[in-house]
Amino acid sequence: MKPGIKLKVIVTRRLPREIEARMMELFDTRLNEDDRPLDREALAQAVAEADVFVPTVTDTIDGDLIGQAGPDLKLIASFGTGVDHIDLAAARERGILVTNTPGVLTEDTADMTMALILAVPRRLSEGERLLRGGDWQGWAPTTMLGHRIWGKRLGIIGMGRIGQAVARRARGFGISIHYHNRNRLDGETEAELEATWWQSLDQMLAHMDFVSIHCPSTPATYHLLSARRLSLLRPQAYVINTSRGHAIDEAALVRLLEAGRIGGAGLDVYENEPVVTPKLLTLDNVVALPHIGSATIEGRRDMGEKVLINIQTFADGHNPPDRVIDPAG
Template sequence: MSIRILATSPLVGPYIGNLGLRFPELCVVPFRSPAWTAGLATAEALVVLLSEPLTEADLELCPNLKVIGTYSVGINHLPSAYCQQRGIRIVNTPGVLTDATADLALTLLLALTRRVSEGEALVRSGQWKGWATDLLLGAGLSGKTCGILGSGPIGRAFARRAWAIGMKVFFWDREGNQSPVDFGVDIAPRLLLDDLLRQSSVLSLHCPLTDSTRGLLSREKLALLPRGAFLINTARGGIFDEEAAMDLLNQEKIGGIGLDVFENEPALNPKWLEAPRTVLLPHLGSATVETREAMSKLLCDGIEESLRGASE
């Protein structure tokens, strides 16, 4: 039997199984396994994860390919220009993970500023001696400024959460748009990047990784942050200079860093493991049952629509 849909994972929920009932030529095999490579010759649809980058060379082995489904919002792991040239549709999963990712960004911020990891470690160590006036003093957020890189759905959702705890919100837009941002409960200005950085007690990243945002926050840009600022990233690794950020952290010019994503993950820079005042998570932004099931449904619906449309 020729493989029509080649997937690398069963995903969360019943949706890829249901897709297999409608398209019996669906095969789930590990990414880059011999079976996966063999299936490329007849595949009309590929389903991959964010951690499974495809190259133009891969797609050249797929003469019948009509659609690629990625279990993510981001598509920086796919050769988008080549897909457009060949008329290959890319189906991703925007929208459904907005709240889950914004929730996690707020979780990182609160865990970092209130020193949650250190507090739990102290209790678990058995060394806690009781309440003390100066025990693990953190940083308050109400009345402080929050700069948000990216004014898309996740950036706006995080803004609502920051606003709810009393922060003043600013945005930066990668397309240079300077009009104010209506984020649902208030309207916030868009600033030029340098101006935003200079005012951000908290800087939260919510922009995609593109040619224009890769390395956006260089050592010089990060140095513009106020002393003691907190940096949160639930977007993509590669947007800021990790070595520079760690240097500024060690010099106490940055107050703390909360990360859910890393450059070259999962092979993160080992210096992060020793970095002070950090909270590090294993890319959990969309990791709720409800969100992952919604992503599966959106992805599988898009694959089915693409294949049925191509056959009509």
Template sequence: MSYRVLITEPIVESVIQKLEEHFKVEVGERGQFYDEASLLEVIGDFDALLPMLSSPVTDKVLNAGNRLKVVANHAVGYNNVDIEAAQQAGIKVANTPGVLSESSADCAMALLLATARKIVEAQDFLYEGKFDGWDPLSFLGMELNGKTMGIFGMGRIGKAVARRAKGFGISILYHNRNRVEKELEQELDAEYIPKLETLAERADILSLNCPLTDETHHAIDAEMLKRMPSHALLINTARGPVVDEEALAEALHNGEIGGAGLDVFEEEPEVHPRLLTAPNCVLTPHIASATHETRKAIGMLAANAIIGVLDGTPDEQIPNLVHV
């Protein structure tokens, strides 16, 4: 029997071609599989699923996949997949850790620079024909050298952000479920902060790089935002629901914090309307991993997991299977 693989929307062509060397592959149209009902209609015909974060791989979907052997998420996260239901159904789940750390860290720094130096606001000013010469009081922003960054989540991406920030002369504080090894703390001159509240209070820049869990959902809420210094900047390249967007919009409009740079949103693809009008708020459409190199690497890692599972490779030889 020839195995069949469903890719929920177009990805890098070389990844599709790699899978087509082994299996029959069907690629959905963009937006086709953004809800449970659309996946339920077809999942029974496939042995492997390569979904995006936008595709809800629920218990119903997994139970309807009577041929399904593996779900290889096209992302480092997998909060769109019901892991418990997959385990009960004997379906393997894979993600793509490691390969997007550098591009995501680049994006975090890009958002930080754009927010700190009011780049978008200044560009709009110029494009609108308002630039009439150098002004000593225009678009005054935050100088990064000598500032302190608080990193919430010191995993692969958080470490990559810290290394970049250190190059800008920024001091590093971090909060994590577990303290990192002493050698890394020394390399980054990083100080461990046991409480997130303390991190928020001490940081000029708060960078969110944590996974989305029950514990981190709305970790940055109205109370946490009030703890931040009034000049502080919030950068989120983690997951949208880590931040209470209503509270963030309120804090920005009221001048309670200095600005925010967001690549992810609580109700993607919807963006809170008050964020769209908030001062010094830079918004990008979930592009942290959007480099040619990274998107190919993500796809290949997911494809290799599918090939491994369907070919009967032992679990311990497939490094990106999720074990929880």
């Protein structure tokens, strides 16, 4: 950039107020004042005009859209950890850097996962509905019986930062930790977490009381919990997903929940967001949340700070710290 000329930054959704204020100070920034998701035409106009484009994980930035980018677009600074919504190969071919905001949502997502692990077997959501609906008749020895958490087995699929943070929380509730990961953890970490590695995902699923998904979004993880794998679960097992909705075959999950072949599910993400399979919302053994696993004030602020740092570092002529490398590049 020429000295004294500010980068033109276009943002697709409202960000925390302090982040937007700082962005306006540093750059020639266009905000999305009404916070409505941009349609395809508006996204195309944004990439055609921007020096830096700031989408979120709900904006689809595919090869066709990147092909409409103007000559000045050199950085896509995504507000979010995942980058499966961006065609990295197309960006690389056009010489456009892509950054994300990794590492700031670990604890928030782990907190929400643990909340779901507690909520589903103890029927917390169902109990609240009972009370709010005026249908509670008072305490009774056999009313609202759930299942004990202590002593149960948790199978974690994907033992990265979030998976390990969940394991640390679950240990405090007396839950034994098991995991399936492409690569086994080092001995020190495994010992710290008191975690047992299963090379076979199928074998692990058949022995767990809880299964929690924490794998990245890749073609290989699409329907990782397929109808066949879901059928391996014990009838009293619970499925928890705060990762990616398409990791589970949602239709198969509904069928097994309805048939009593699975004990229950705690879900914060869905296969076709924002559309949710209607039947999921009618089942008492499902706790369904609107993708709020990372929705904390602190987490959103930290994400925004990373976006600012990535853009400013780029403006200063250096490689942004959170640059995403296209695996095919």
